[in-house]
Amino acid sequence: MATRPFSALGCAMAGAIVLSACSAGSSTNDDPSGSDSDSTQEVTIGLFAEPASLDFTTTDGAAIPQALLYNVYETLLKVDSATGDVVPALASSYEVSEDRLTYTFQLVQDATFSNGAEFTAEDAVFSIDRVKSDDWTVSLKSAMDVVESAEATGEHELTVTLSQPDNSWLYAMTTGVGAMFDTEGVGDLATDPIGTGPYVFANWDRGTSITLERNEDYWGDAPFFGVVEFAYFEDPNAVNSAMLTGDIDVVGTVQAPESLAEFETDEFQIIEGTTNGEVVLSFNSDKAPFSDVRVRQAARYAIDHPTLLDTCWAGRGELIGSMVPPTDPWYEDRTGDYPFDLDKAKELLADSGNEGVAVRLRLPNLPYAVACGTVVESMLEDAGFEVTVDSLEFPATWLEEVFTAKDFDMSIVSHVEPRDMQAVFGDPDYYTTYGIPEVQALFDEANTGTEEEQTAKMKEAAALISKDAAADFLFLLPNLIVADPDITGLPENAVSTSFDLSALARE
Amino acid sequence: MILQLLRRLGVLIASVAVSTVVVFGFMQVLPGNPARVALGVNASDAAVARMTEQYGLDRPLPVQYFEWIVGMLRLDPGIEYISKAPIGPQIGDRLLVTLWLVAAAMVLAVLIAVPVGTWMAMRHRHIDGVVLSGLSQVGVAVPAFLAGIVLISVFAVRLGWLPSGGWVVPASDPVGFVQRLILPSISLALVQGSVLARYVRSAVLDELHQDYLRTAQAKGLRPVQAVFRHTVRNAAVPVVTVLGLQLAGLLVGAVVIERVFVIPGLGSLLLDSVGQRELLTVQTVVMVLVVAVLVINFIVDALYVVIDPRLRVGGRA
Numbered sequence: 001m002a003t004r005p006f007s008a009l010g011c012a013m014a015g016a017i018v019l020s021a022c023s024a025g026s027s028t029n030d031d032p033s034g035s036d037s038d039s040t041q042e043v044t045i046g047l048f049a050e051p052a053s054l055d056f057t058t059t060d061g062a063a064i065p066q067a068l069l070y071n072v073y074e075t076l077l078k079v080d081s082a083t084g085d086v087v088p089a090l091a092s093s094y095e096v097s098e099d100r101l102t103y104t105f106q107l108v109q110d111a112t113f114s115n116g117a118e119f120t121a122e123d124a125v126f127s128i129d130r131v132k133s134d135d136w137t138v139s140l141k142s143a144m145d146v147v148e149s150a151e152a153t154g155e156h157e158l159t160v161t162l163s164q165p166d167n168s169w170l171y172a173m174t175t176g177v178g179a180m181f182d183t184e185g186v187g188d189l190a191t192d193p194i195g196t197g198p199y200v201f202a203n204w205d206r207g208t209s210i211t212l213e214r215n216e217d218y219w220g221d222a223p224f225f226g227v228v229e230f231a232y233f234e235d236p237n238a239v240n241s242a243m244l245t246g247d248i249d250v251v252g253t254v255q256a257p258e259s260l261a262e263f264e265t266d267e268f269q270i271i272e273g274t275t276n277g278e279v280v281l282s283f284n285s286d287k288a289p290f291s292d293v294r295v296r297q298a299a300r301y302a303i304d305h306p307t308l309l310d311t312c313w314a315g316r317g318e319l320i321g322s323m324v325p326p327t328d329p330w331y332e333d334r335t336g337d338y339p340f341d342l343d344k345a346k347e348l349l350a351d352s353g354n355e356g357v358a359v360r361l362r363l364p365n366l367p368y369a370v371a372c373g374t375v376v377e378s379m380l381e382d383a384g385f386e387v388t389v390d391s392l393e394f395p396a397t398w399l400e401e402v403f404t405a406k407d408f409d410m411s412i413v414s415h416v417e418p419r420d421m422q423a424v425f426g427d428p429d430y431y432t433t434y435g436i437p438e439v440q441a442l443f444d445e446a447n448t449g450t451e452e453e454q455t456a457k458m459k460e461a462a463a464l465i466s467k468d469a470a471a472d473f474l475f476l477l478p479n480l481i482v483a484d485p486d487i488t489g490l491p492e493n494a495v496s497t498s499f500d501l502s503a504l505a506r507e
Numbered sequence: 508m509i510l511q512l513l514r515r516l517g518v519l520i521a522s523v524a525v526s527t528v529v530v531f532g533f534m535q536v537l538p539g540n541p542a543r544v545a546l547g548v549n550a551s552d553a554a555v556a557r558m559t560e561q562y563g564l565d566r567p568l569p570v571q572y573f574e575w576i577v578g579m580l581r582l583d584p585g586i587e588y589i590s591k592a593p594i595g596p597q598i599g600d601r602l603l604v605t606l607w608l609v610a611a612a613m614v615l616a617v618l619i620a621v622p623v624g625t626w627m628a629m630r631h632r633h634i635d636g637v638v639l640s641g642l643s644q645v646g647v648a649v650p651a652f653l654a655g656i657v658l659i660s661v662f663a664v665r666l667g668w669l670p671s672g673g674w675v676v677p678a679s680d681p682v683g684f685v686q687r688l689i690l691p692s693i694s695l696a697l698v699q700g701s702v703l704a705r706y707v708r709s710a711v712l713d714e715l716h717q718d719y720l721r722t723a724q725a726k727g728l729r730p731v732q733a734v735f736r737h738t739v740r741n742a743a744v745p746v747v748t749v750l751g752l753q754l755a756g757l758l759v760g761a762v763v764i765e766r767v768f769v770i771p772g773l774g775s776l777l778l779d780s781v782g783q784r785e786l787l788t789v790q791t792v793v794m795v796l797v798v799a800v801l802v803i804n805f806i807v808d809a810l811y812v813v814i815d816p817r818l819r820v821g822g823r824a
Contacts, residue, residue, distance in 0.1 A: 052545070052783045053590040060547025137558060139550040190590050206597065207771025207779070208674060231673075231769075234778070237656060238769050241671035244664045396539025396784045403548055 041506060042227040043487070044209075045499070046239045046248040048255055050232035054204065055189035056176045057136045062416060062497065065176045066252075067210055067230050069498035072114075073195035075178040076105055076124065076158075077170070079418070081491035081500045084327040086171065090119065090180055090196065091158070100165035100448075107156040111219040113182040114200040121152035126183045128160065135186075140417075143172035165448040171419055175497055198223040198502050208232065212501070224489075224505035236367070243268070243482055250487060252499055254480035255367055257314040269485045273493035274318060276325050277414040277477035279368060280424070281376060284409050285470070286433040289359065294352040296469035299410075300338035301345035302383035303376065309475050312371035317475040322462045323421040325476050327495045330458035334466045334473075345383035358386040359409040362402050364394035369412040372474060376412065403431045414477055418497065421458070422447075425465050434470040511812050519805045526797045531572050534786045540564075541588050541784035562588040564786075575787065584791045594788050597776065598795060604674060605765070605772035608695070609757045611688050615696035616703055617750070623700075624707025625739055628715060629730070631708070640708065646701025651760050655694035655767040662690060672769040691768040695760055699753050706749045710742035717741075751807040755800040 051063035070078055076091035091105040111119035130136060131144040146166040153159045162169060172178065185194035193201045198220065199212035209231045214223055231248055233239040236256040242248045244262065254260060263270055283290040283299065290296055305319050318326065321334035349355055359380075363373040370391060377387045392398040402408045411431075415424050422443045428435035439461055446457035466473070479494040489503030542558035543550060559565050578584040584594045623639060630636030663671035669686050677684040714720070715738060723733040762774030773792055780788040 050779065052587075052779075052785070059545050059589050060550075134557075137546055137550075137554055139547045139554065191592070205771070206592075207601070207775050208769075233769055234775075235766055235769070237659075238672055238767060241659045241664055242673070242769070245667060245671045247670055247673060393539070393782075395544050396537075396541075396782070399543050399548065400538050400540065404543065 041225050042229065043225045043250065043504065043506070044229045044231050044248040045250040045252050046231050046233055046242055047252045047499070048233055048239070050207065050210075053190040054193050054201070054210075056138065056179075057130075057141075057189060058138060059190075060138045060140075065497040066499045067212075068193055068195070068201070069176055069179060070197065070496065070500045070502065071199045071212060071228075071498065072193050072197045072201050073176075073179040073181070074111075074197045075174050075180065076107070077174050077178070078498075078500075079174045079496040081493065081496055081498075081503075084493060084495040086174055090124075100450075101162050103160045103162075103170070104153070105158040105160070107158060108219055109156055111196045112217055113185055113194050113196055114215060115182060115185050115194050117182045117184060119180065119182075119196050120155055121158045123182055124158045124180055125150045125152050127179065127181045130181065130186070131177055140172075140175070140177055143169065143175075143177045167447050167449070167451070167454045168419065168422070175418065199228060202227075221502070223502055225501070228501055228504075230499075250481065250483040250490065252481060253494075254482060257316040257478070257480060260314070260316070260480065260482070263482045266485065269483050269487070271479070271481040271483065271490055271492060272316060273479040273481075273491075274325055274327055275416070275477045275479045275494040276327075276418045276420070277416040277494075278320065278323055278325065279317075279372065279412065279414045279474040279477060280323070280432075281472040281474055282411050282413070282432050283469075283471055284406060284431075284433055286406065287409065289352070289354045289357045290409060292352045292354070293469060294348045295354055295357070297338070298345040298348035298352070298383060299380060299385070300469050300472045301341045301348065302385075303338075303379050303472055303474070304340040305335065305475065307340075308372060308375050308379070312375045313368060313475065313478075316480060317478040320476045321473055322466045323415075323425060323471075323473060324458070324462045325495075327493055328419060328458075330455045330462065332459055332462065334462065337463075337466045338469070338472075342383060349384045355384050356386055357384075358388065361387050361389045361410045361412070362398075362408040363389065363391045363412055364398040364402075365391045366394050366413075368414060368477065369394075373412055376410075376474070406431055406433065412474065416477075418495065421462060421465070425461075425470055432471060434465070436468075439464055508812060512809055515805060515808050515812070519801055522801050523798055526801075527576060527794060528572075530790050530793050530797065531568075531575065534790050535568065537784070537786070539784050541786060544784050545589050564588075575790065579791065579794065585787050587785050587788055589783060589785065594791055597788070598773070598792060601771060601773045601776045602795065604770060605758070605761050605774065607677075607688065608691055608761050608764070608770065608772060609754070611692035612695035612699065612757055612761075613750070613754060615692055616700035616753070619696060619700035620703035620707050621739065624704040625711050625734060627704065627708040628711035629734060631712065640705075643701045643704045643708075646697055647705070649698060651694050651698050652763045652767050654697050655691065655764055658690045658694055659767070672767070674770045674772075687768075687770075691764050691770060694764055694767070695757055698760070699757055703746070703749065703753065706746050707742065710745050711738055714738040714741050748807050748810065751803050751810075755803050758796060758799055 047066065049063050051059070051061060051067070053059045054064060054068065056064040074090050076089060077086050078089040080087045090108055090111060092108050094103055094105045096103055107119070107121060107124065113119060128144065128147060128150040131141050132147065146162050146164060146169050148161045148163040150158065150160045180196060182194055191204065196219070198215055198218045200215045202213040203211040209229050212228045214226050236259065239251055240259050240262060243251050260270060283296050285291050285296065309315055309317055309319060319335045320326070321337055322332070324331045361373060361377060363369040373389055377389050380387050392401055402411050417423065424430060424432055425434045426440055426443045442457050442461040442464065446454045446461065449457060481490050483490055486507040488505050488507060491500050540555065540559065541564070542555045542562060546554055546558055563571070575584060582595055586593050623643070627636050627639045627643070659671045662668050669690055673687055675683045675687060711734070720733055720738060723737050724730065728736065761772060762777060765772045765774040766778065773795070777789065777792045780792065
């Protein structure tokens, strides 16, 4: 921890304070009446990009799990938003067999769905089988491929057998893939979500907001707020104005870090933590010139990361140098692999015979990509690349041209899924065009080994990917939240895919 | 005259028909597949193909086109790919919001333009008339979204008089509804009002030299009375036609203003749907806008024919 930048240390300490504050709050909530939770209290949280549907089983995108996961839908295990640890949720405990193939979960006894049905092991089996069926369509479903069978071995005991040991499976169960549905509650997922969570879905005002209400029959600690409204914005100025005028109480994700100065007063609190969003400068290594490792290395040496972060993202965020955020167990600071060195960059480029080579940087039209793209362009030109930049509408056009057709030399995009190093760099057919056999072997060993082996092998894989310059890792997107000063229990680090409301309270 | 109107009606129908083909055609060349957007970056090609089929996007284009046309004629253009919600009611709700905004802006624009324009005309040789005229030029040049951002930062953020955005239904909260309508309609009306004021100015200037005005003054009316009682009325004819054309401009301007003020109108629906590649929704919204503009133009044309006998073919008969 001592090696981390000061700001991160400050955050971790702030996180500890918030955590103790909210655990104190929840212990009062354990009082018989739960009188602490005021049913009239409301909170409005400003978020970006309204979901197109409420059904994350058929619609991709971060917006749906952000609003619904852990709040309306629960999983067997969840990621604690304060610590990043995997903690019990609908499963009070679990055991893993010696051969790491069989998982036995003891489920909580008194959970009910918002349609009144009891949560049993049958529902868990149904939910897992459903991911493997054609009803689930989004690509994340592949995380469940490794499951051979799921069985209800008791009313509240679930036994899952894997076809091979796979450490990433248990983690995937904390994401949307692991959400527990009622056998009778999947009729209209797009507009009527039914889960066991602390909140129930109340209303979706298309184009404006999604409202959740406290689940009065919740099996766990009752949440503080009676009503939570997620208000959706498309424009960073509009969300800031709404916060400044008091229309909303929290800005869940600040999209324009340079605007934070407006909020540096006693009237607001600013929370800065980490996310899982590694901003990756990807190289198309299937194609010249980036098929030559020296060209990729030259590009990595050419980028002055601290200056880049200051220039394009107001210095907010963390330099990581690899595909691993600090909240993952296999994090190592790899910013030393390619320190800024213009001479070395020029030399490597000259060695490869590619001086003045023309390359295309094709950006999605997202704020960080556009802002940082111009900085990357000028830094690479200093090293002797001839860069042409164009901007593609995200997601549709970018997905078609860069992602699917691989018609690019370089691109910049933030990969926001948790623990996505294997997904992004373990498959030669992915747009990053990497996934060399050596790195695939390391991922296989990590997935099938013990917890210690997993950590060790993932570290090796991250080091290999970094040293081989499979991509450049510009920085880690910060989790920036602005809120009324009396709001507590906000997710410090955005480590899960959920905007977890369970600890949220007003002092 | 009837024949003339029928001919223009024919032109209107033909224009609508041609635009359906053009709009549908543009959707087909728009890059990006809605199934890929819905399924996410790691989706297999097989999954994308299956979803494309489920959305009905693999069928021959003429089939898709005619199904859309028939659906629109029955006011039921179909369902959204992703949410499976029917598109018709969705567009109806959003259109109502946009119409409130456009109507409020139109009324405001007229309220600004008529007195200001008349004043500019009457005082065109004086310093105040010239200054106002210069200001109206600035008003024409300022884009509506910029006006919106400035208004928000002054009246919502600094002064705290009005909310910075959002929308409530008039029936549920009439006061909140009016409060939220003020800033966006002013943003739209400033530009349109400035344009309109310049038309009013030149129309009134033309009329100021007419003999009847001298007659009115000879009768004993003061200049201001004379202008407002006689000239403004005569100047109204060309101004009303400009107003009609501006209505079309307002509908389009509202698309941007809705984004700035977080208003769930037709413009927000259009932009969201483009992002999601909800092609059916996009092309239907665009057609609603196209038809609105064409119908407004038709009405303006028709009014010309009714009002001005010189435009009638064979009008002498």
